[in-house]
Amino acid sequence: MNLLRLVSRSITGRKLRSALIVLFITLLAGLMLSSTLVLRGMVSGLQTGMERLGADIIMVPIRGWEPALAKGALLASDLVIGFWMPKENLDKVGGLEGVEQVSPQLCFRPPRDTPFSSTGFLYPVAFDPETDFTIQPWLAKKLDKPLGLREAIGGNCVTVPPDASMTLDGYQFDVVGKLLPTGMWLDEAIFFSFETAEAMMREPEIGSIIIPPDMPANSLSVIMVKVKNGYSIETVAMESMMAAPGTGAIRCAQIYRILYAQRAGLLKTLFASLGIVWGLAIMLTGLIFSLMVTERQREIGMLRAVGASRNFIFRMFLTESSSLGMGGAIIGVILGAIIVYATKSWLTSTLGIEFLVPSLLGLLALMVIVLVAALTVSLPALIYPAIRASRIDPAETLVKEI
């Protein structure tokens, strides 16, 4: 018989109480990890998106400008569906002195509930692979050859069939590449060349699901603009709007600030809620373990009488409460991670937030950090009852009434 055996018998001999404590801490640790994953993923998605965006300015039709800014959609894709600008705007903006590079995109209507996307949404977008600098940098693996007719690149959420062939609104694509996770709408998009788009629009059997009936010929939805080093983005934006009347120039840094501000509010609310929940949880945990000490006063008195020192009593209760806490925390972080990974698509589509999940190594590191943080924060709740137990007067506990 030793301390560990006594502790293990105490835990297993009070199954219901032990299970309830473990469950309680599991829920807390799981909540801590899952909310941390989501919050960090939201910030990571934004940061990564901005780092790899490539564009300094996004030109959109003026009628799509305000909605795009208001909602802070980074590439303003689905919000400029139904608004177009003439193709010649590309040369007008591209010819400006401060512009290093331009690349066009044409956005089609997204079919809903498509089986080819894990979120149910799929944004078809035509782009120019030769001038593109915003989509292909996200490719998981560089293409062997330029994108050809009927070939497409899928976003990270696009479900590619085994034969890499998918039919969208009656038109067949061969998916030849996939993007890395971006945390943005690109994850739910499929990209093909303008050549493919034109061929698609000539097909008589193509339905009107993805092609708006009033889409004019030779039109664009978006022009991505990279500004030369040394030139003011603000100045180039103004010049672009003057060169291409009827357009608006969205500064990407502005969008990032809007998006971050939107998410910052959510982040603050979530952090505050998490803090309150954790504060209450620690108090409740301390209360539960304190009640455990009260319930076992006679046991403590008997142990002291047969030779246990205060230090032994302290270690016994600390070991027991830490074991339950650690067990619950480990189960909680594992379950929290599984739930976030399993429901990422649901979270994205239901809550309207996009976030990046970390790599496996990053996830393991985060789990360890959350585990250590959870145990550290709950240390007072674990130590106080153990101190209380060690200070119990054995003589007082060994009388008839307690």
Added chain:
Amino acid sequence: MLELQNVTKVFKPRRRPSVTAVDNVSLKVSPREFLVITGRSGCGKTSLLNVMAGLARPTSGKVFIDGMDIWSLDDRQLSALRKEKIGFMFQVPSLIPVLNIVENVMVPTMFTTGRRRLNAYDRAKKALADVGLSHKMESFPRQLSGGEEKRAIIARAIVDEPPSLVADEPTANLDELTEKEIMALLQRIHQAGTTIVLVTHHPSLIGYGTRHLTMSDGKLPE
């Protein structure tokens, strides 16, 4: 072996008048003595026992075990002294419900040092055999009768063969026959060389001891 010098124990409960449970008691218990202390409920018998055994610090006075002033020791030393010198039989149920009987009897051996710790299970088995509970080793406290529970508590008290045993109302809530069995067991332990100090409010137990004292209102006349 056990000596109290002018020991007083006063309890000061909150918002109530203080209570002098032990009032200037001086007492010597010789080795191999079986001292029975009687008195009505509330006269201070349990408090006297707790002070004697080093579980409760006296308000004034000194307590000596084998010539050592026990309240000059720190908590670790005092716990070790209790472990080495005194076995306990408490008035209240004190078996740990989640441990079986042999594990309960082994609890004091957790604080034994050296080679004696290695054969703790064997010593627990022997102690249970001595009290006639070999057949209940794997049982749990809830499965024992009142008499069996007392036997198990005695086994726990003697597992490390302490020179002294203090028993607080060892036959409380037992029927007459079981009471006689428990007292016979204690007599056998005493005859094997253990000093016993027993407190009870049953005058019928006086005859089992080698000396009798009556406690009244915290006082114990020599």
